[in-house]
Amino acid sequence: MLNSRAPLFYSLRIFYRANCKISSIFGTKNLNIGSNILMLSQILELSNEWWQKGDISDRAKPYRRRIFQELKDLMQYRQMLVLTGLRRVGKSTLMYQLIQELIKEGNDPKKILYFSFDEAVEEPLTILKEYQKLTQVRWKEERIFVFFDEVHKLKNWSSKLKILYDNLPNLKLVVSGSASLMIEREALENLAGRHFQREVRPLSLGEFAELSLGRKIENLELWRGELESLFPRYLARPFPEIVNWEDEREVREYLRELVIEKIVKVDLPDLFPRVRTDLLLALLKNVASEPGMLLNLSSLSKDLGVHKLTLEEHIHFLEFAKLVRVVRNFRPSVRAESRKLKKVYPYHVALCFPFYASPSKGQVFETLVGSSMDLRNYWKQNFREVDFVERDGEVIPIEVKAKTDLRREDWKNLVWFMERYGARRGVLVYEGQERRSLEINSKIVELIPIVDVIF
Template identity: 30%
Template sequence: MPIVTPENILKLLYAYNPWWRDGSVPTEYSKPAKRFAYYEAVKMLQHTEIKRHVILSGARRVGKTTLLFQIVEMLLQQKVEAKNILYISFDHPLLKFCSMDEIMSIYQTNVSADDNYYLFFDEIQYAADWEMWLKVFYDTHPGWRIAATGSASPVLAQGASDSGVGRWSVIHVPTLSFYEYCELTGVSELPKLDNGLKPTALSGLKKPQLNTLMNRLMPLQKHFHRYLTVGGFPELALAKDDYYAQRMLREDVVDKVLKRDIPSLFSVRNAAVLEKVFLYLCFHSSNIINISAMSKELDNTPVVTVLNYIQFLARANLIYISNPVNMDGKKVLKAKPKIYIADAAIRNAVLMLDNVLLDPVEMGMMVETSIYKHLAAFYYRNRTNVGYYRKTSGTEKEIDIVVEFPAGKIITEVKYRENAEIRENDAIVEMANSEKEAIVAALVITKRPEDYGIMPHETKVPVMRVPAHAFLYLLGHAEKVGYLGLR
């Protein structure tokens, strides 16, 4: 008896699409809180003039599947015919035995003979020849609108660059921002903010305005501390047992990516070495990585293997790679990246760290990781370069995070400590006063809620101190305002 029959596929499709029976999405599938990527995906999927399929790429457990079901729910509310909305997860073993074309043929023959569909393909990287079929579907079925998800960016990005030019776009879904975390967990002290408020323009506020704003944001700091420890994975953020949440993070996110996703998708023969590379990066998160030294410490693993595995980890959404930015006319060495774990809680879970809130060194690493992640996520649609600056000639100086636009740069130094001193000769002060560098904002991220305001240094661009919880919440607010088109 054949494993795959139209009857078996049809049973699976009905199981995946309960709205075909009762016209609604089960409440456990769709959640009320919307991720920022939801608004971007809906806008792209329903654009009336420019047709694009949408691929959502992000780590496991960041809410990509929930996002698809939220779009399905929105379509049903818009009175789209329920049977014209198809959801499939290619993670199911049965679907490995048939092509996307065969599945669509069974669907069209037995469920809906219409040719105006909304198709939702979950974990599309497991579908054979997915990029070819998306190209065919785009070219031959103008009435099909497709949204897909995938946990492996390299495969998705390669498909987008090869076949998907002008046909589909990849939207990155990071872990929850602090703003999204506060909304999702139902924080009661959420302040009402002006839609025109920009976290990079706080230096333009008058002192009474700034005082009022920071007082409104002060109650969020205690929630920020939990956010750092449990991380930005929606299901785990809602869990009451933080210890259990960390265990699930190790097993459901990290282990499956290291032991299943990356080895199967990129033909990694030695998963044990891959795990060692990731563990090394966890220990050295937010630090500049010397690849040669790393190679020696990992039992002389070839440098090219280490570099390949770092790329795989980045494109599987477990780490961020921050490269040096060219500032002050100095040549930079691309070979020395700075590595950030994709979410501070991943590092906590993997290293099984306890009492991190009492360890100032660990807290500094966690906060810098979170600041980098937020800035990278906020500015990725602008195709900006988010890296770091390091001056090695003379006195060694560094700026933690540099957002580089064609017209200028935002420079950010993370000083998450009780006494965050910034001296006149520090790099951020020098660059804020530079005539050659087009600095548009200079920020020092601090710890204490009352540690804010313009620094006394005489600089061309004011150096602004902002508490970490306030900066990240304001950044998330600005992101949501941008997605909703409120400003």
């Protein structure tokens, strides 16, 4: 059983998504979640309680994540707001919080529409027409705010919303999706100039500490001791709902059932009918057991008894769903980057937990740095290797060491890389507490504690 402290609404959603019949809860004979489905009007009424109450319930949690203010500021623009990210990171909660802010600012609650395609897949125009029947709001003429959650379940969603955006300037559209790479690619292809895209990531250590301690933490140095003591708990609990869960078994169940299996057994098969869930889980188990593993398709193919092309396709599915991070071997030209020697990490180290994997401290640190900094490259040539390379404009090599005492050999590959590729500075992330810089052969190596990186 999942944590009994979960609110009733959350519990109902779990049962809903497990395809249970809960018609007795809502007192209607038409509701049969197992077969499909609540009538659209009922879904809209249940999902938009503020139409009658004038306010939103505890779905808009009191804690505001750091990204919230940026999202709130973007609401003033006409462009569509597109939220992506792993399941359970809090995209829906952020939507509810934006709705709450709109109501507080004096907007008519009936002019705010929320619909989740997790509950049913309906055409946007059908939803809007039913919305007008229920509220009498003329959505073609009046200023309204439309929130579409889990929009990736709607086929050709970007093309359909593009039509609404281009023809109805009175609509402010906010959408989210868990099939993040698909959402991002479709938005880039079909919504160029029409959207702002923001990824909602798992909690940072700082956010985890704020939720755990119930305090606002702005000064890292003042709270360094508490952050370091919370670090081990944070590794398995970077999702808002489970920050304070104590039972390790329940945490594992949550991560397995509501994050991993929801994506592997429901989301991906919905999008890709030929996907093999057993192979996805086997690949995830391999990556969880050895974060940063070199992707040797020939060896994996023999171990799993699967053709290399099938393996490559399923690794792409996992990357597509942001369950793994594929890191490619750096070359100065992106086009010249090797197709071979890819490395694979869990998207966040917490995804190792359901598989009872025991990655080394070094692998944990590498996974955290890759996740926190959204890194996509590493570098390896002959016997030299650098853990990551950031190439957002300036090229910066990044080495990760799970140790407090550093020696010359810990940064020699960084310096070699900088001299070869003309980089001005490099970063060495380590377990210590002091942030400082070293000048070596006219190159700057910044020593940064792991807590600072994931704060």
